[in-house]
Amino acid sequence: MNTIISLLCRLTVILATLFSFQAVAVERLYYVAADEIEWQYAEKHHNLMMDMPLMPEQQVFVKASENTIGSKYKKALYREYTDASFSQLKARPASEQHLGLLGPLFRAEVGDTIKVVFKNNGTRPYTIHPHGVFYDKANEGSPTNDGTSGKDNLDDRVMPGQTYTYNWQVPETAGPGPADTSSVVWVYHSHVNSIRDSNTGLIGAIVITAKGMAKADGSPKDVDREFINLYTVMNENESWFLADNIKNYLTAPASDDITEDEDFVEGNLMHMINGYLFANLPGLTMVEGEKVRWHLIALGTEVDLHTPHWHGHTGLINGHRTDVVELLPASMKTLDMTVNNPGIWMYHCHVNDHIAAGMTALYQVLAK
Numbered sequence: 380m381n382t383i384i385s386l387l388c389r390l391t392v393i394l395a396t397l398f399s400f401q402a403v404a405v406e407r408l409y410y411v412a413a414d415e416i417e418w419q420y421a422e423k424h425h426n427l428m429m430d431m432p433l434m435p436e437q438q439v440f441v442k443a444s445e446n447t448i449g450s451k452y453k454k455a456l457y458r459e460y461t462d463a464s465f466s467q468l469k470a471r472p473a474s475e476q477h478l479g480l481l482g483p484l485f486r487a488e489v490g491d492t493i494k495v496v497f498k499n500n501g502t503r504p505y506t507i508h509p510h511g512v513f514y515d516k517a518n519e520g521s522p523t524n525d526g527t528s529g530k531d532n533l534d535d536r537v538m539p540g541q542t543y544t545y546n547w548q549v550p551e552t553a554g555p556g557p558a559d560t561s562s563v564v565w566v567y568h569s570h571v572n573s574i575r576d577s578n579t580g581l582i583g584a585i586v587i588t589a590k591g592m593a594k595a596d597g598s599p600k601d602v603d604r605e606f607i608n609l610y611t612v613m614n615e616n617e618s619w620f621l622a623d624n625i626k627n628y629l630t631a632p633a634s635d636d637i638t639e640d641e642d643f644v645e646g647n648l649m650h651m652i653n654g655y656l657f658a659n660l661p662g663l664t665m666v667e668g669e670k671v672r673w674h675l676i677a678l679g680t681e682v683d684l685h686t687p688h689w690h691g692h693t694g695l696i697n698g699h700r701t702d703v704v705e706l707l708p709a710s711m712k713t714l715d716m717t718v719n720n721p722g723i724w725m726y727h728c729h730v731n732d733h734i735a736a737g738m739t740a741l742y743q744v745l746a747k
């Protein structure tokens with residue numbers, strides 16, 4: 380009898396080991412290209428948060444004129460494709476419509492690996508450099524002066540037309556810490572020239588869920604919805620495509636000193652959330668009673684001090700109650716909120732200059 384019990388115990392251990400081995404072996408595969416396309420920051424040139432016309436000093440951000448580019452710019456964005464042929468864009472589900480100009484959302488559970496087949500469809504070298512996850516020198520996505528050579532450097536500059544596959548591990552150090560929620564956010568971006576590449580638009584987010592807390596798609600079991608919002612002053616003066624944008628969008632041939640024109644320079648500072656100004660951001664919709672998680676990221680320079688603020692609800696960030704989050708460049712923060720107050724609510728950066736420049740949105744809580 381004891382022998383049978385002992386055998387059964389051993390069998391259970393073997394099965395459990397096999398099962399857990401399977402659980403850690405999940406590989407999350409993404410096909411991502413850098414595509415150079417036209418981006419629209421504000422389809423409606425109207426203050427949609429307040430339902431007010433834009434003031435004259437706000438027009439510089441959206442109106443094309445002889446010295447302002449307007450609301451459309453050539454940009455390079457990360458976009459997801461269905462397979463290695465890179466012939467068909469992968470449609471974004473409704474839950475990801477709000478991502479805007481952000482690249483595809485990479486999801487994983489602690490123990491997984493993330494594999495990104497990256498094709499550069501652009502005209503300049505680009506890369507993908509991830510925060511948080513584990514990578515070796517062949518998967519860092521930046522040209523570091525680190526004494527490496529050969530295949531360790533192939534990831535440093537993916538040339539136009541080339542494809543490179545990044546493999547990133549997701550150990551515990553990439554996942555939630557003891558005081559974190561069940562999922563945490565990381566940013567990724569191109570890092571050939573980090574400043575210019577990110578101002579050109581090559582930015583995205585990674586969400587890592589704690590071990591044992593993920594659904595099959597990698598999202599956390601204990602929340603109903605996750606939103607990812609990037610707050611940044613996208614500086615189009617630093618874009619690789621500034622010259623193209625001058626040529627394509629100014630309504631008259633540019634003067635030689637156009638880049639010193641005050642309105643021109645100011646009008647290229649796009650105070651955006653996920654690539655949208657003046658509450659043009661779509662898809663922030665949820666249902667009364669849901670547990671909603673907001674992953675907030677920022678990038679930029681010393682003007683990029685952002686304070687996302689929600690009307691209508693408060694939330695918890697690292698156990699603290701608040702309705703405002705402080706973000707500095709490359710901050711990555713997560714706030715949990717139970718939405719119990721149906722309505723359409725303001726959601727905006729609380730820095731005065733940024734409100735005026737259109738760093739605003741609306742979110743909607745539908746009644747159950």
Ligand SMILES: [Cu+2]
Pocket residue numbers: 610684685686728729730733738
């Ligand atoms: Cu701000």
